[in-house]
Amino acid sequence: MMLMLSAVAGGILLGRFFTLPVPDYFVTVLLMALVFFVGLEIGSEEGIFKKIKKELALILIQSALVISGTLIFGWFSCYLIRSSGFSGKETMGAAAGMGWYSLSGVMISEMHSPLLGTVSFAANLIRETLAILFIPILSRFSPLASVSIGGAASMDVLLGLISKHNRLSVTLIAFGQGVICSLMVPVILSIVFG
């Protein structure tokens, strides 16, 4: 997380004082390469589809609820930050990263606007931080709901934390939720901003 933040900060500083000859298509090609390799990583995970199949019904319901809740409340958040001038579609898109800050930030910067991309990066970074802070506390009262905070990151970054505070069955659902949300983030962002 620190290294990624430093990359953004380094970029901002460099952009402030220097001009780099970056061709327009470069970012697009990099973005496609990234999505390709992420797909490769998910697809090549040993027995990934078997693991998900085991609890499929619950995983699908959980993921659908996390995604719809995030999108609907994300949409309405535009009324709380009227001064930003963002539309409901824009705030919904920024929330749709579901904790996957690196992808949502760069995808929205590229497909919509750099301003909203930066907002989305920060919003999803905050989401991951909220997950780290609140999953341990809330898992005692409502395990599945606490896992929902993790969104797409619950399959990798947060999985260790989730398994520490929950039963194995909850961890499995968290993993499945992470996979489904990760699969859906690029699709949702492409639909919203395409």
Place this chain on the structure above:
Amino acid sequence: MNESRCSTVVFTGILVAFIAGLWIGYKRRPTFFKKYKVVFWITLMLLFLMGYETGSNAELFESLPRIGWWALVIAVSGVAGGFLFVFLFEQAMKKRKSL
């Protein structure tokens, strides 16, 4: 980079790249990209370029202090929505089990 540049091309390209990656990963199970942390380095480069774009755009740079507040509101809203929906579902399941 302007705001809505060829987003249809990007849209199609990204989906195709993603599905191709999933398919090849599932069929061939390559490991080289894990050894060289390809995803990590591309992500780092893209984040750097995103920062670069922010820094080189004066208007965007000046809006940075306000971005934190907007991002917090969006993040908390999104989290609250997902949490509320799953919480209600979980309570409903508990009730059904105890009946």
